[in-house]
Every structure is written in structure tokens, then in C-alpha cells.
Amino acid sequence: MISMAGKAIRKWWALFVLPTFVAFIIGFIVPFVYGVYLSFCKFTTVTDAKFVGFSNYAKAIKDPVFLHSLLFSTLLTIVTTIIINVIAFAVAYMLTKAIKGSNVFRSVFFLPNLIGGIILGYIWLLLLNGVLAHWSKSLTFDAKYGFWGLVILVCWQQIGYMMIIYIAGMQSLPTDVLEAASVDGANSRQTMFRVIIPLMMPSITVCSFLTVTNGFKLYDQNLALTAGNPMKMSEGLALNITNTFYARTGFEGVGQAKAVLFFILVAVVALLQNKLTTSKEVAA
Structure with missing residues (x-):
């Protein structure tokens, strides 16, 4: 009733x-x-x-800085998505085992996600510039330094968050399936790739979606770490759109057109990624 x-x-x-x-x-x-x-x-x-019709979109597409930002963000997203998910999955797998102090390790890995992006950017700016100073370089000396600096920052911040999602997925794995695989003589590698990963696809779908969208939307870390230097060569899409809208008088419409293109890009990529990973999910 x-x-x-x-x-x-x-x-x-x-x-x-x-x-x-x-x-x-x-x-x-x-x-x-x-x-x-x-x-x-x-x-x-x-x-x-x-x-003014499509003139703003024409200017946006013809802007070489915007196209470079698109390439920069795409490469950054691909690299960080792979690294974050592989390491987060591995760490989650280890911490679901009977390891002494696993709860402490989980907290330590998750803590960076609680720190704001601007603060993280300035912290890693000091750390990385301190390391590069030995070679008389800095993050803004070359775009590749800024790129890998952002990769390190983003991975350090997001691995702990994705780890929690993977741990939740692993703890919900059906034990009877794992026991059946062991009885059938499956080794650890076969169990991982034939049983655990297929059953973990819902968690992989969520984590992949989050890392892909976060990679394209990256703004505050980019602003604090490199601010697009040198010569806007380490400028991501979100930072480029903001600079176009606010820093170039008369280009507000172009900045808005870039924002719409940005939305379409992220939506299409996220939908394709979600469809790809969802299609590989299996019933537990």
C-alpha cells in the first residue's frame, strides 16, 4: 500500500x-x-x-591562437585521461587488498582534490620552477614545460577522486564470479583483463567521462600555472575563450562564438566517449 x-x-x-x-x-x-x-x-x-550572422564564427575558426588552444587542450585531455585512469585504477586495486593503513592512504590520495585549482597552480608553479631553475629554465620558457607541468598538476589533483570511484566499483564486484575464475584456473592477468575490467566498465565510464570533460574545461590551473605563456603557446581552450572575451575590446561576440563551439566540442566528445565505454559494459 x-x-x-x-x-x-x-x-x-x-x-x-x-x-x-x-x-x-x-x-x-x-x-x-x-x-x-x-x-x-x-x-x-x-x-x-x-x-552579424556567422562572422564571429568565421573569425573564431580563422584564429590561429584558438586552433592552437584546441590542439593543446585535446592533447592535454588525452594524456591526462590515460594517466589518471590507469594510476587511479591501479591504486584502487592495491588499496582494496588487505593492506595495513589503507584508509590512511585513501585519505592522502584524495586530499589534493580538496584544494582549489588556483592554489594548486601556484603551489606547483613554485615547485616546478624550483626544479627547472637548475637548468636555468622556467615553466614559461617553453610550451612543453607548461604542458607537462599541467599534466602533473591535473593528475596529482584528480587521481585521488577517481580512485574513490574505482574503489567503490571494486568493492561491489560479485565475489562468486571471481571465485569461479579462480576455480577455473585463471591466473591474475586473465582475471584482471577477462573478469575485473569488464565488470568495472560502469566505473570506467564515469571516470573517463569526468577526466575527459575536466581536461577540456581546465581553466583555473592553466591560469595560475602558466597563464598561457610563452606567447599563448600553453593556453587551453577555456583560457583562450576568456581572454578573447575580456581582454580584446570588440571581440566579445567572437569570444561568445568560441564558447558555443567549445560547448559543442565537449558535448560531442563526451557523448562519443560515453557511448564507447558504455557499449563495453557487461551485466554482473
Whole structure:
């Protein structure tokens, strides 16, 4: 039987949902739609927008700095996604074993995720510049230093978070399947690649989705660590869009067009990644 509370919720659910729905419309849908419209306009404020068609998109696509930022963010996302997920999976696998002090290790690995991106950026700026100083170099001396500096920073920050997701997935693995594999004579390598990883695909899907989207959306760490130097060669997509919108007078529309292209790119990549990993999931 349905309780009185359940009946009330079924009857008045729209009333409970309405405040959140209205807030979502006002805070997300309306700005998003208006932002798409502004990407077709030339403006300095939202009140003086003049429709200019696809000229903003043409300028954005022809901007060599924007194209370089696209390449930079793509490479950064690929590298960090692989490193983060491989190391997080390995650490999670080790910490689900009967290791003394495993809870302490979990906390230590997770702590970097609690630190803000700007603070992390400045911390690693001091550390990495201190190391590079022995060769009379700095993170802004060459774009490759900035790239690998960002890789180290992002991996250090996100590995612990993904580790927690993988640990939750491993703890929910069906023990009877693992025992059956052991009885059938499967060695550790076969158990890992034929049993554990296929059953862990839901967790891998989530972690891959998060690392891919985080890689493309990276902003505060990029700003604090390199600020795009030297010569905007270590500037990611999010930082490039912000600099176009705020640092170049008269390019607000171009910056908005870049933001729309950025949204489409991240959405398409995330959907393809999610479809690819979801298709490999198996029923436990």
C-alpha cells in the first residue's frame, strides 16, 4: 500500500519540483539560449547587440591562437585521461587488498582534490620552477614545460577522486564470479583483463567521462600555472575563450562564438566517449 506521504508526493510532485525547475530555467536555459544568440552578434554589453550572422564564427575558426588552444587542450585531455585512469585504477586495486593503513592512504590520495585549482597552480608553479631553475629554465620558457607541468598538476589533483570511484566499483564486484575464475584456473592477468575490467566498465565510464570533460574545461590551473605563456603557446581552450572575451575590446561576440563551439566540442566528445565505454559494459 502507498503511504499518506507517498500519496501526497504523487499528487503534489509538480509543486515540489517547480522551484528547482524555475531556478534551472532562469539560471541555465535562458542564459544559454541568449548566449547562443549573442554569438551571432557584435556587442559590448547585452543591450547593444547587433546581429552579424556567422562572422564571429568565421573569425573564431580563422584564429590561429584558438586552433592552437584546441590542439593543446585535446592533447592535454588525452594524456591526462590515460594517466589518471590507469594510476587511479591501479591504486584502487592495491588499496582494496588487505593492506595495513589503507584508509590512511585513501585519505592522502584524495586530499589534493580538496584544494582549489588556483592554489594548486601556484603551489606547483613554485615547485616546478624550483626544479627547472637548475637548468636555468622556467615553466614559461617553453610550451612543453607548461604542458607537462599541467599534466602533473591535473593528475596529482584528480587521481585521488577517481580512485574513490574505482574503489567503490571494486568493492561491489560479485565475489562468486571471481571465485569461479579462480576455480577455473585463471591466473591474475586473465582475471584482471577477462573478469575485473569488464565488470568495472560502469566505473570506467564515469571516470573517463569526468577526466575527459575536466581536461577540456581546465581553466583555473592553466591560469595560475602558466597563464598561457610563452606567447599563448600553453593556453587551453577555456583560457583562450576568456581572454578573447575580456581582454580584446570588440571581440566579445567572437569570444561568445568560441564558447558555443567549445560547448559543442565537449558535448560531442563526451557523448562519443560515453557511448564507447558504455557499449563495453557487461551485466554482473
